[in-house]
Amino acid sequence: MKTATVACPFCSTLNRVDLTRVADRPKCGQCGRPLLLDRPLAVSDDNFEKVIGDSKVPVLVDFYADWCGPCKIMAPILDEIAQTRQGDLLVLKLDTDRNQRTSQRFGIRGIPTLILFSKGEEVSRQTGAVPKPEIEALLARAR
Numbered sequence: 001m002k003t004a005t006v007a008c009p010f011c012s013t014l015n016r017v018d019l020t021r022v023a024d025r026p027k028c029g030q031c032g033r034p035l036l037l038d039r040p041l042a043v044s045d046d047n048f049e050k051v052i053g054d055s056k057v058p059v060l061v062d063f064y065a066d067w068c069g070p071c072k073i074m075a076p077i078l079d080e081i082a083q084t085r086q087g088d089l090l091v092l093k094l095d096t097d098r099n100q101r102t103s104q105r106f107g108i109r110g111i112p113t114l115i116l117f118s119k120g121e122e123v124s125r126q127t128g129a130v131p132k133p134e135i136e137a138l139l140a141r142a143r
């Protein structure tokens, strides 16, 4: 089954969702608010492994920081990708300042860095702000 585990953007509770039913706007089992799968969802040191490992669809992670100008340029492109591909791709964002354990584990040296995961493994990565076609090319490498 096409499922993924994501953290609720409001209360951080992990929720297992059926991605074939994203059109029904899945809600958090804990707080009842919408899980907002149509935009990049925050991921942290605490839940990174669980979220990446549980996803039955490819996952694109945006390693960013609040002070990073190029990251802000990329944000609307990633919003668009999350919206158009919801159900087929999970788009996540990781604040590298607040989540240094995961950033170090993946050897993030420059931001933004986009890493594509498939079946829990890194498939490809791209560092620096790039136009949408280059992100699409990165996504095409998903298995």
Ligand SMILES: [Zn+2]
Pocket (backbone or CB within 6 Å): 008, 009, 010, 011, 012, 013, 028, 029, 030, 031, 032, 033
């Ligand atoms: Zn919630």
